[in-house]
Every structure is written in structure tokens, then in C-alpha cells.
Amino acid sequence: MSKSKKIFLGFAVVFFVLLFYASYDISTRTTFPGSKPQLKERIQDQFLKKDSVEKDTIKAIQR
Helix, strand or coil: CCHHHHHHHHHHHHHHHHHHHHHHHHHHHCCCHHHCCCHHHHHHHHHCCCCCCCCCCCCCCCC
């Protein structure tokens, strides 16, 4: 094998190792879209909660 082919193979191996590492890193940091609840359920869980105060103590109406 000539010297240029060895250099090319070396760079190819390094490239594929870095590509494998990057894809593994990305896959561990993300979740499958189907495993998340849908948007409506997420909005309801976050913003449409029952008030913690049962009775309003302010009698005045704000305008």
C-alpha cells in the first residue's frame, strides 16, 4: 500500500469514529418524539391548574 492510501485510510477511520461519537452523543441527549405527551396535554398540565386559594378574599373588581 502506498503512503497516500495509508494516510487516506487513517483519516477515514478517524472521520468515522468522530461521526459515530457525534451521533451517539446526540442520540443520548434527545428523546423520541412519540414518547412525549402531545402539545394540548403539555399546555394543560403547565398552565391550566386549579387555583391554590379556594376563596377570593378581595371583594373589589379591578377595571
